[in-house]
Amino acid sequence: MKNNNFYLPSKRSEVETFNVMRLLSEANKLQENGRKIYHLELGEPQSKTPILIREEVNRLLRSDLPGYTPSNGIEELRIKISKFYKERYGLDLNHKQIFVTTGSSGAFLLTFLTCFDAGDKVAIFNPVYPAYRNILKSLNINVIEIGSDKNKLNYIDLQKIEKHIDIDGLIISNPNNPNGQVFDEYELRYIYSFCEKNKIKLISDEIYHGIEYQQRSKSILNFGENAIVINSFSKYFCMPGWRLGWAIVSNPLVENFLRLSQNLFISSGNIAQYSALKIFDCIDDLNLIVDNYEKTKESIFNKLSNLRMIKFDKPKGSFYYYIDISDLNINSVEFTQTILQETGVVLTPGIDFDQKNGHKSFRLAFSINSQTAKEGTNKLAQWLLSNY
Numbered sequence: 001m002k003n004n005n006f007y008l009p010s011k012r013s014e015v016e017t018f019n020v021m022r023l024l025s026e027a028n029k030l031q032e033n034g035r036k037i038y039h040l041e042l043g044e045p046q047s048k049t050p051i052l053i054r055e056e057v058n059r060l061l062r063s064d065l066p067g068y069t070p071s072n073g074i075e076e077l078r079i080k081i082s083k084f085y086k087e088r089y090g091l092d093l094n095h096k097q098i099f100v101t102t103g104s105s106g107a108f109l110l111t112f113l114t115c116f117d118a119g120d121k122v123a124i125f126n127p128v129y130p131a132y133r134n135i136l137k138s139l140n141i142n143v144i145e146i147g148s149d150k151n152k153l154n155y156i157d158l159q160k161i162e163k164h165i166d167i168d169g170l171i172i173s174n175p176n177n178p179n180g181q182v183f184d185e186y187e188l189r190y191i192y193s194f195c196e197k198n199k200i201k202l203i204s205d206e207i208y209h210g211i212e213y214q215q216r217s218k219s220i221l222n223f224g225e226n227a228i229v230i231n232s233f234s235k236y237f238c239m240p241g242w243r244l245g246w247a248i249v250s251n252p253l254v255e256n257f258l259r260l261s262q263n264l265f266i267s268s269g270n271i272a273q274y275s276a277l278k279i280f281d282c283i284d285d286l287n288l289i290v291d292n293y294e295k296t297k298e299s300i301f302n303k304l305s306n307l308r309m310i311k312f313d314k315p316k317g318s319f320y321y322y323i324d325i326s327d328l329n330i331n332s333v334e335f336t337q338t339i340l341q342e343t344g345v346v347l348t349p350g351i352d353f354d355q356k357n358g359h360k361s362f363r364l365a366f367s368i369n370s371q372t373a374k375e376g377t378n379k380l381a382q383w384l385l386s387n388y
Helices: 019-032 051-061 075-089 103-115 130-138 155-164 185-197 251-264 270-276 283-304 332-343 370-387
Strands: 098-101 121-125 142-146 169-173 201-205 228-232 245-248 320-324 361-365
Touching: 019 332, 051 270, 075 098, 075 245, 075 270, 098 103, 098 251, 103 130, 103 201, 103 228, 103 245, 103 251, 121 130, 121 155, 130 142, 142 155, 155 185, 169 185, 185 201, 283 320, 283 370, 332 361, 332 370
Parallel strands: 121 142, 121 169, 169 201, 201 228
Antiparallel strands: 098 245, 228 245, 320 361
16 A cells, blocks of 8 residues: 655644643633633633624625725725824824735734745744744744743843844834733834844834833834834734734835735735724724723732732733743643643643743733633632642
8 A cells, every 4th residue: 555654744834832722622621511711811802893893894795895905905994004103103104015914924924924034043032922933933934032031021131132133033022922011112212223233124013002001102113114013903903803914014025025915815804904994983992992901900910919929010011911930830831731620710821932931931811801800810819829
């Protein structure tokens, strides 16, 4: 019989598994068997997409919409995004530099393909969203991981990039997933100047912009035009699952970005794009949702801050706590597994975000409704007090 073992996966496809997806699968099975589950792992808004958008979908479904749209997105939406940047950041952007993409994931893939060749070196600051690392590795791009022994970077950690002036690119996440850190103006200016001086392509993930609790984040483009910004309609704009994001691209990259987009994605979804035109009329509603996140954040802090066996800071942005469990003598995978089985609370192990130090931390998401967050946090606190 002929041996079919030549159907083997490529080395580039051997990316790390998201541990949280395994936990989510287990949690769903427990839920199917009647167990009460508290989803504190989900990185998505639990508030519904604003009613104005849902009503617009009903209208669009009865209209004569075009099928495929331009590969860089419908012009009306790109102009809306440009106006949004003028109002929020004081930036004058040419809408021709804006690409509407199939989620922010599509924006990252297009950006990495446009900016880097196989063998290039791109730096990331840990802890960080794991898809950066995995997509880069699948493209045979070398990942340089810069981190801290703490759960967040300080200015000393930022200066570690001075040792890596030979890198081809740098990715920053601001506000950060998973720790909610927000770079201040001084730090952003330092990062931008370092990259411009050393001709390093700078990519700024600004997906959690709008979800801040002390002061509004600046865009990296406030410091100059030599950077790429990636954003999404999924978080602040409460449109998860619509698979709609955008990239703001430097002029020299626009033509190549477009050609890759035409070949890889053809276009983003038509209904999602035309519906999103209305989201910019919902800013007041979206800001109320952020106010609710802040109330939930404070409630969780009040419940957990007196527990001496864990350490954490209040997030300044995003909707996550990143909690240090290094005093518990248990790794984050085992910890989150045990918490799920014994309390029904689902958390994300830190190893997903930081392969060096993530075994000492877990992420807790508070984008869910406040009552579920309160109940889940109470369960977690009770377990910690009983076991430590």
